[in-house]
Amino acid sequence: MKKKLIIIGGGAAGFFAAINAAELNPEMEVTILEGSNNVLQKLKVSGGGRCNVTHACFTPQELVEFYPRGKKELRGPFHQFMTGDTMEWFENREVPLKIEDDNRVFPVSNSSQTIIDCFLESAQKAGVKVKTSTRVEAIKKEEDTFIVKTNSNEFIADYLLVASGSNSKVWQMVSALGHKVIQPVPSLFTFNIEDNRLKDIPGTSVPMASVKVLNSKLDEQGPLLITHWGLSGPGILKLSAWGALEFHQKEYQFEIEVNWLSKKLETVLETLKSTKKEHARKQVILRSVFEVISKRLWEKLVIAAQISSNSQWAQLNNKQLEALAKQLTKCTFKVHGKSTFKEEFVTAGGIDLKEINFKRFESKLHKNLFFAGEILNIDAITGGFNFQNAWTGGWVVANSVGG
Numbered sequence: 001m002k003k004k005l006i007i008i009g010g011g012a013a014g015f016f017a018a019i020n021a022a023e024l025n026p027e028m029e030v031t032i033l034e035g036s037n038n039v040l041q042k043l044k045v046s047g048g049g050r051c052n053v054t055h056a057c058f059t060p061q062e063l064v065e066f067y068p069r070g071k072k073e074l075r076g077p078f079h080q081f082m083t084g085d086t087m088e089w090f091e092n093r094e095v096p097l098k099i100e101d102d103n104r105v106f107p108v109s110n111s112s113q114t115i116i117d118c119f120l121e122s123a124q125k126a127g128v129k130v131k132t133s134t135r136v137e138a139i140k141k142e143e144d145t146f147i148v149k150t151n152s153n154e155f156i157a158d159y160l161l162v163a164s165g166s167n168s169k170v171w172q173m174v175s176a177l178g179h180k181v182i183q184p185v186p187s188l189f190t191f192n193i194e195d196n197r198l199k200d201i202p203g204t205s206v207p208m209a210s211v212k213v214l215n216s217k218l219d220e221q222g223p224l225l226i227t228h229w230g231l232s233g234p235g236i237l238k239l240s241a242w243g244a245l246e247f248h249q250k251e252y253q254f255e256i257e258v259n260w261l262s263k264k265l266e267t268v269l270e271t272l273k274s275t276k277k278e279h280a281r282k283q284v285i286l287r288s289v290f291e292v293i294s295k296r297l298w299e300k301l302v303i304a305a306q307i308s309s310n311s312q313w314a315q316l317n318n319k320q321l322e323a324l325a326k327q328l329t330k331c332t333f334k335v336h337g338k339s340t341f342k343e344e345f346v347t348a349g350g351i352d353l354k355e356i357n358f359k360r361f362e363s364k365l366h367k368n369l370f371f372a373g374e375i376l377n378i379d380a381i382t383g384g385f386n387f388q389n390a391w392t393g394g395w396v397v398a399n400s401v402g403g
Helices: 013-026 042-050 060-066 071-080 082-093 114-127 168-176 233-244 242-248 265-278 295-304 320-331 385-400
Strands: 004-008 029-033 097-099 103-108 127-133 134-141 145-150 154-157 159-162 179-184 191-192 204-212 217-228 230-232 253-259 331-336 347-351 369-371
Touching: 004 013, 004 042, 004 145, 013 029, 013 114, 013 385, 042 114, 060 385, 082 097, 082 103, 082 385, 103 217, 103 265, 103 331, 127 369, 134 168, 145 159, 168 179, 168 347, 179 242, 191 331, 204 233, 204 320, 217 295, 217 320, 230 331, 233 242, 253 320, 265 320, 320 331
Parallel strands: 004 029, 004 159, 029 127, 159 369
Antiparallel strands: 097 103, 134 145, 145 154, 179 347, 191 230, 204 217, 204 253, 217 230, 253 331
16 A cells, blocks of 8 residues: 655645655655645745745855754754755756846746646656645654545545645644744844934835944845845844744834945045045035945935935035934944745744654654745745755655665
8 A cells, every 4th residue: 555645735845855755765655735726836926036046155054054043953954955956946847047147046037836836746756646725634653654634525644744835734733733833023023113314215225234223243245135124135034033932022123233344434435524625615415435335315314314405515514424424334223023925935843843753854753754844943035045944844854764
């Protein structure tokens, strides 16, 4: 009789595990159970619809540094399946990838649909059964098998992989099996800020800013993007990942200091003084001194430094120059709440990592019960790292079932 692997969750980790398990074990019956009408929906919208497949970081020791939670646990698994293995896996399936300047890896097509098509075609070729609109309602362990009850049927599994992401109902079922679940909190989110300096200039960005949380050890660097609601961009998203638990405790009410230039105040002040000498008769507000600061943002910062719109450089006193330098390097904002991308929602929290054998991504409580992806208390900063966790977990599980 064929052994059966049931996978709960038709997302990235679930599909990757299913395809590889079916290819490695042709005699095994592999079935994916997905509660919604469509599979891989989160993957579809990821990376702005381009799918940031992984990150061009090729040593486990370096890669684990991008995971606020899961760093220690992933070091071993990354020796089994790394970013280079991910890229080779897709290339072998005729999905060419490219490495961008910031080391993020995308399909050459710039479309997540390419990745989805690859998964669907590979799953079909491998004989994976995909059942959509099949909501799991209960999980029971009976001797050496698992009974998965859904809204339409019951499935019996020799091996069970739970890869359902941040699903509170599934977490409850896993808790009923004896596993401890760390209460999830948002991990990747933007900062809601109401401030005249950001008002009416959404879409404005800077390529490399420094952001630190006042009265905290948290600080990050990266591109910043001004939105209708406040601040976003990789710099903010990285900060939100590292500070996920702290921000939750603060109820998302805190202050940040932005250095738009990632330069010392003294250095910026010297540049402003030089500009005063060289362009004495020109209006301050008309042209940004720094290329990375757009005209619209420059105007906002000049006004915030209490410099009138018709002031010439020659008219500025030292106090005004210092005020402008502070706006450029020590610009403080009050954060009042967060905004999350519902489709790309990532959480800190999930199954306690102490209860998992990471050589196999298997439960220490129940033999042949596996977990992969975001259901575990593992999350990373933005840049393709969360997907790499999904691919690695899926690969390890696929090589563990049947063995």
